[in-house]
Amino acid sequence: MALKIFNTQSKKKEEFQPLQEGKVGIYVCGITAYDVCHVGHARSAVVFDVITRHLRSKGWDVTYVKNFTDVDDKIIDRARREKTGIGEIAERFIREHDRDMAALGVLPPTFSPRATESIPEMIRLIGDLIAKDLAYPMDGDVYYAVGRFPGYGKLSGRNLDEMLSGARIDSDKKRSPLDFALWKASKEGEPWWESPWGRGRPGWHLECSAMSRRYLGDTFDIHGGGEDLIFPHHENEIAQSEGATGKISVRYWVHNGFVRVNSEKMSKSLGNFFTIRDILQQYHPEVLRFFLLQSHYRSPVDFSDSALNEARQGMNRIYSMLKALKDESGGNGAEAVSAERDKETAVQLETLPKRFAESMDDDFNTARAIGHLFDAVRMINAAMAEKKPVVSSGVLLQAEKTFLGIGDVLGLFQQEPDHYLRSDREREAAKRGLAVAEIEQRIAERLAARKAKAWARADEIRNELAEKGVLLRDGPDATTWTIA
């Protein structure tokens, strides 16, 4: 099966061929470490985590690089406000970032370079650009001469003249308003490094060119990031990298869509953001992942509590099936007769990984892939619901194995089903200020009433709990509960 990837530059789905047989290099723009991450960052992280997992599941040896910007105006501002060093600020928020990512089940990249570790590479890159007359020093700064790079605008689909007409002048040091800083002379109290142009620090765009080249080479397979980075950040990266090397730098550009809140982009500047950790207090990390993966990575997603709750219900459906599967395979279904349903289910399960992989190969269509998953859920439930145990232990085991295998690619279903469902109940109960022990006490009372066939009493307790949002489910020998 051939993998197709939508390339931002060509605006088409293209068949993906790694540069080197069996190996894939992927670079994703990470965060500027000056604050905790919000759900927008979570989307980018989860999307590229799943992309990387899928590439690996295809047998490729993936080198995944995601950087940290650890020197930047915002970091400097914050350090100043908090009367501490930029190193401390960056260190702190890198740690917070790593904590959030771990909680989200995002696998660590192969390399997580920090900008300040590649200053010599950046200085060399600037030197090459100046030598090629693509950059010019000016009073301790160095600027990229955008007009001298012929391909400028090829990623974002803009042309220089149009941009020039709308550009505003933000510095009189630049020859053209579109030129951007490769190196900034350090001002009083700012961090600096020695360079041929004096003490200063690197421009933001330069960092990614230097780091991607250092870890992945002049030309590499995939470069990713949020769609807000297309212009100017990624356009400038192309100008820098390709200007310096004369080679194509990135073969496939991949950009994820935004997380929105009430139809507006979630962002720091709008102030309409939710931090990852706040959301994870209210929802299981897999619910957040599932929510994000239910839409295609290039579409915008609208973030809301009700949307998360819908995702939560969907996850409960799958985990309930997985739990039933476990209960069943440990129980009397083990030596079942091989009925028609059994064969049907087995066939569907055999083809599920293929259908899943095909969806993923079609530009990482997780939404469709998840649809296939639910088809299988219904079938497995149907097989288990038949009166007689018509599903053989082999099929049950296969079902479990298949779901866990697919879960490895999506980063879902990693929990023990029973544990997941219990933690969901407990979390939801806590949100509503309900005590689990009290609920279970009432359920025990009701169970006693039911045994005595005191139905009125039993229903009274059930209604009382239902008013609080606690829904009961009577099993053969126990009553479980969930929250609406």
Next chain:
RNA sequence: GGCGGCAUAGCCAAGUGGCUAAGGCAGCGGUCUGCAAAACCGUUAUUCUCCGGUUCAAAUCCGGAUGCCGCCUCCA
């Protein structure tokens, strides 16, 4: 102002020329159940924002309108 994207059921969301327009959530009817819930079965868009056009054939391609969003300043 320049450039670009999106519009599919009550809500979310796949599908980008031709089989019955996936799937989830919510709802309704049934099976099951002491009654429920869950699960299962059935059902919920003769139609894909609107108006034209191309085609034997369009949600899918083209033109126009309307609405929403993004980038052009830092931003995943």
